[in-house]
Amino acid sequence: MEGRKLKYVKDLVCISCGEKYEASPTQYLCPKCGEKGILDVEYDYEKIKKDWNKEELKANPNPSIWRYSPLLPIEPNTPKPPLKIGGTPLYKSDVMAKLLGIETLYIKDDSLNPTGSLKDRASAIAVLKAQEAGMNTVSCASTGNAASSLAGNIASMGNEMKAVIFVPSRAPIGKVTQLLVYGALVLSVKGSYEETFYLSQEAIDKWGWYNRNAAINPYLVEGKKTSSIEIAEQLNWEMVDWLVYSVGDGCTIAGAWKGMYDLKQIGFIDKLPRLLGVQSEGCAPITQAFKSGTDLVPVPENTIADSIAVGKPRNYIKAIKAVKDSNGDMINVADEEILDMIKILGKKTGIFGEPAGVAGVAGIKKAVENGIIKPYESVAVIVTGNGLKDIKNAEKAVGAPLTVQPNLNELSQLLKDYNF
Ligand SMILES: *Cc1c(COP(=O)(O)O)cnc(C)c1O
Numbered sequence: 001m002e003g004r005k006l007k008y009v010k011d012l013v014c015i016s017c018g019e020k021y022e023a024s025p026t027q028y029l030c031p032k033c034g035e036k037g038i039l040d041v042e043y044d045y046e047k048i049k050k051d052w053n054k055e056e057l058k059a060n061p062n063p064s065i066w067r068y069s070p071l072l073p074i075e076p077n078t079p080k081p082p083l084k085i086g087g088t089p090l091y092k093s094d095v096m097a098k099l100l101g102i103e104t105l106y107i108k109d110d111s112l113n114p115t116g117s118l119k120d121r122a123s124a125i126a127v128l129k130a131q132e133a134g135m136n137t138v139s140c141a142s143t144g145n146a147a148s149s150l151a152g153n154i155a156s157m158g159n160e161m162k163a164v165i166f167v168p169s170r171a172p173i174g175k176v177t178q179l180l181v182y183g184a185l186v187l188s189v190k191g192s193y194e195e196t197f198y199l200s201q202e203a204i205d206k207w208g209w210y211n212r213n214a215a216i217n218p219y220l221v222e223g224k225k226t227s228s229i230e231i232a233e234q235l236n237w238e239m240v241d242w243l244v245y246s247v248g249d250g251c252t253i254a255g256a257w258k259g260m261y262d263l264k265q266i267g268f269i270d271k272l273p274r275l276l277g278v279q280s281e282g283c284a285p286i287t288q289a290f291k292s293g294t295d296l297v298p299v300p301e302n303t304i305a306d307s308i309a310v311g312k313p314r315n316y317i318k319a320i321k322a323v324k325d326s327n328g329d330m331i332n333v334a335d336e337e338i339l340d341m342i343k344i345l346g347k348k349t350g351i352f353g354e355p356a357g358v359a360g361v362a363g364i365k366k367a368v369e370n371g372i373i374k375p376y377e378s379v380a381v382i383v384t385g386n387g388l389k390d391i392k393n394a395e396k397a398v399g400a401p402l403t404v405q406p407n408l409n410e411l412s413q414l415l416k417d418y419n420f
């Protein structure tokens with residue numbers, strides 16, 4: 001009866017039919033509703049309010065996501081991955097604000113997580129839940145940050161746990177290599193991503209591994225919510241008008257909203273921000289469903305922003321509900337706008353994001369131009385992944401360096417020509 005050991009969790013509720021389930025580590029979906037039976041963790045806010053407050057949190061020297069443990073679905077004594085997850089910086093950038101046409105902009109650099117993306121926040125929770133389930137092998141199908149963050153967090157547990165990662169054979173060599181460096185068992189599947197995903201599901205069922213396939217696992221969103229909770233704490237509990245996230249499967253933005261909801265319920269914040277979800281024009285099924293009000297239609301994945309290139313997103317219901325509940329909006333950006341933003345953000349702030357990592361920032365520019373965000377409104381955006389993960393696309397944005405002979409005269413001429 002694992003559920004009872006979770007001090008502040010009441011149960012899991014199905015977002016489609018409302019049925020409640022005991023919060024056991026392996027209760028992934030509502031069996032009645034199948035793929036649409038995404039579960040949501042319900043907390044006992046009254047109890048949290050009694051046991052926890054802002055002063056206590058302020059005095060806690062732990063800078064990682066575990067400082068928010070009362071709002072996480074974990075047992076107190078489960079061993080935690082020793083990597084420092086979360087606690088990433090929030091910068092105020094007046095230069096970028098001006099460039100985007102607003103007065104106040106904060107940028108949270110989540111590319112500084114241990115494996116280079118926001119996904120560490122979710123994978124760390126997966127490592128804990130696997131242990132609570134008594135399983136030492138965790139598996140997922142992914143070519144990107146979900147896999148590398150899982151492999152890295154498992155590696156940090158020493159020799160106690162194993163990661164099994166399924167990748168489609170077209171996966172970029174850089175990302176596959178990161179998995180191998182972390183010592184994961186990497187299986188390159190000769191098939192499409194869809195086939196890879198279903199093979200991983202079959203293997204997970206057959207060998208009883210813990211399932212870190214996002215959206216299917218309700219606990220992962222809870223890890224992701226720490227990104228917005230951190231922003232609130234960093235802003236001394238005065239939330240901005242808009243909170244901006246790039247959107248692929250939809251788990252991250254849904255998590256961001258959950259974090260805000262939690263903080264409101266326990267009285268840590270008064271004002272809720274509006275959410276702006278940003279997708280890539282070449283793959284925007286959630287924006288499409290949000291705007292049209294119809295059910296989601298899967299689309300092809302035609303964008304350089306691979307981390308949000310999700311043609312058949314699995315957590316769109318939660319994502320759309322979050323944006324609607326916040327009185328927010330969705331917007332799409334083109335690949336050229338993303339490439340431009342890699343360059344501008346790098347040059348103006350020293351933050352180097354991967355394409356999906358800067359898509360949110362590109363979305364602000366467009367939302368201001370379209371009158372969605374007003375110039376006087378304050379905005380916080382999260383850079384979700386590190387630019388070093390995708391050098392090929394960064395190179396497209398910035399081109400090649402100047403070349404010069406080892407000769408000072410020639411260098412002088414070159415700098416003059418270059419107007420430096
Ligand atoms: C996963 C990811 C996202 C989007 O998160 P979803 O939960 O898929 O919506 C955005 N940026 C990066 C870098 C990611 O890895």
Ligand SMILES: [Zn+2]
Nearest residue numbers: 014017030033
């Ligand atoms: Zn259901």
